[in-house]
Amino acid sequence: MAASFSFDVVSEFDRQELVNALDQATREIQSRYDLKDTKTTLELSEDTITVSTDSQFTLEAVHNLLNMKAAKRNLSLKIFEYGKVESSSGNRVRQEITLRKGISQEIAKQISKLIRDEFNKVQPSIQGDSVRVSAKAKDDLQAVMQRLKQEELPVALQFTNYR
Known part of the structure; x- marks a missing residue:
């Protein structure tokens, strides 16, 4: 596994x-x-x-x-x-x-759609006011982080629980 x-x-x-x-x-x-x-x-x-x-x-x-x-x-x-x-x-x-604290549902949907469209080996899931992103390779996750940093969103993004 x-x-x-x-x-x-x-x-x-x-x-x-x-x-x-x-x-x-x-x-x-x-x-x-x-x-x-x-x-x-x-x-x-x-x-x-x-x-x-x-x-x-x-x-x-x-x-x-x-x-x-x-x-x-x-x-x-x-x-x-x-x-x-x-x-x-x-x-x-x-x-x-x-x-402002937390990611609204609209922005969370926008983030997960962006991830689904551009990264086919990565699975986003909306969990309350955050988005969990999972993949089999750490390189894919780091590519997602780099892409999200480039995106102009109305909220400040941080990446936590990296495991």
Whole structure:
């Protein structure tokens, strides 16, 4: 009986790295000249970040700062899904940034169709919010990984449980 190898395609992020990136962004907001007196706050909940600030202009500056800090901590910028900007009390604005985690059914189907079409010795199977890919040869699995890295998908992909 031939051994079978597999790995999982998932979309996750390191929460501690996100917390560290938010802490760094908050510190820089408090010390930067253009953002110091804006009373900007970044609040992290289970699956959202709420940004509250003075104006649309400072909100854009906070986005750039947050993206820069996340990128330095090896977090994909695809985990941020920016909601619509709401005006809150006074002239202030609020925005919720949803944190993407997991692969949706549509994207999982897209990934498994791509694998089935291009690799005939590899079997993908959708398991909840991840895709398990199995084959008899490790080389086939590595070819699938390389191909998925080239694909432009709206979620960040990681490969786990490689055995």
